[in-house]
Amino acid sequence: MRLATWNVNSIKVRLPQLLDWLAVARPDVLCLQELKTEEAKFPRAELLAAGYASAVNGQKTYNGVALLSRTPLAEVTVDIPGFADEQKRVVAATIGGVRVVCVYCPNGQAVGADKYQYKLRWFAALRGYLAEQLQRHPHLAVAGDFNVAPEDRDVHDPKAWEGQVHVSEPERSAWRALIALGLKDSFRLFEQPERIYSWWDYRMLGFRRNAGLRIDHILLSEPLARACSASTVDRAPRKLERPSDHAPVLAEVAAET
DNA sequence: ATGGCTACGATCCGTAGA
Numbered sequence: 001m002r003l004a005t006w007n008v009n010s011i012k013v014r015l016p017q018l019l020d021w022l023a024v025a026r027p028d029v030l031c032l033q034e035l036k037t038e039e040a041k042f043p044r045a046e047l048l049a050a051g052y053a054s055a056v057n058g059q060k061t062y063n064g065v066a067l068l069s070r071t072p073l074a075e076v077t078v079d080i081p082g083f084a085d086e087q088k089r090v091v092a093a094t095i096g097g098v099r100v101v102c103v104y105c106p107n108g109q110a111v112g113a114d115k116y117q118y119k120l121r122w123f124a125a126l127r128g129y130l131a132e133q134l135q136r137h138p139h140l141a142v143a144g145d146f147n148v149a150p151e152d153r154d155v156h157d158p159k160a161w162e163g164q165v166h167v168s169e170p171e172r173s174a175w176r177a178l179i180a181l182g183l184k185d186s187f188r189l190f191e192q193p194e195r196i197y198s199w200w201d202y203r204m205l206g207f208r209r210n211a212g213l214r215i216d217h218i219l220l221s222e223p224l225a226r227a228c229s230a231s232t233v234d235r236a237p238r239k240l241e242r243p244s245d246h247a248p249v250l251a252e253v254a255a256e257t
Numbered sequence: 258a259t260g261g262c263t264a265c266g267a268t269c270c271g272t273a274g275a
Contacts, residue, residue: 009263009264009274010263010264010265012264013263013264034264034274036264036265060265060266061264061265061266061272061273062265062272062273062274107273107274107275108275109273109274109275115273147274147275164275165275166275199275201261201262201275202261202262202263202274203260203261203262203263204260204261204262205261206262213275215275242263244263245262245263245274245275
């Protein structure tokens with residue numbers, strides 16, 4: 001199974017690029033974030049024509065997530081059960097025996113802001129949810145935009161970013177609490193080149209300078225991690241005209257798991 | 258120099274992203 005995640009920053013604007021990328025990269029499953037679109041306006045028919053069924057948790061203007069799959073999506077659920085939240089950030093489904101949870105974790109805005117407190121509360125709720133999901137589904141993948149750069153090597157300029165939102169210790173601690181559930185960062189299962197990121201600021205020629213952060217991740221439960229043969233970032237879509245500020249992240253997991 | 262871009266939904270600016 002080729003599993004991928006991509007924050008498209010508006011499904012409406014990025015649909016042509018998404019369709020092109022699906023045809024070339026041919027993931028089996030793709031987690032999408034920041035649709036910025038309600039479900040009624042989600043391009044379900046266009047994606048179905050391209051060979052992908054979808055499960056959507058949409059929202060107008062902000063947030064919004066979807067799961068795309070070449071094979072049927074079963075047991076679809078939305079949001080984090082028991083966590084009251086107006087923002088549409090989670091959709092999950094079972095695909096080919098793998099439970100896939102697509103997440104768009106809060107940005108946090110700035111350390112100490114109300115949105116930062118919300119981010120930390122949200123991560124605590126996510127941890128509880130994933131603990132329960134792991135009990136039920138040993139073959140669990142959690143993919144999406146986590147808005148956390150786990151280590152300094154995931155940051156283009158750690159000194160400039162020190163203590164800032166996305167790298168602050170409480171955020172990294174929340175990340176490690178997910179890892180402590182028994183989830184593996186698929187990207188770090190392998191030797192990787194240095195300075196690989198998944199997001200670059202639109203401003204300041206961020207992409208050209210490779211001034212980025214690695215904040216989009218695919219977490220795998222231990223049985224899936226053992227079956228994982230590769231994990232990469234595909235920078236190609238970020239080079240196009242009018243790109244998303246995020247690049248897709250992929251993980252290859254052997255089919256028989 | 259603490260900005261710089263992009264998307265959205267409201268207008269011709271504010272909110273949000275990271």
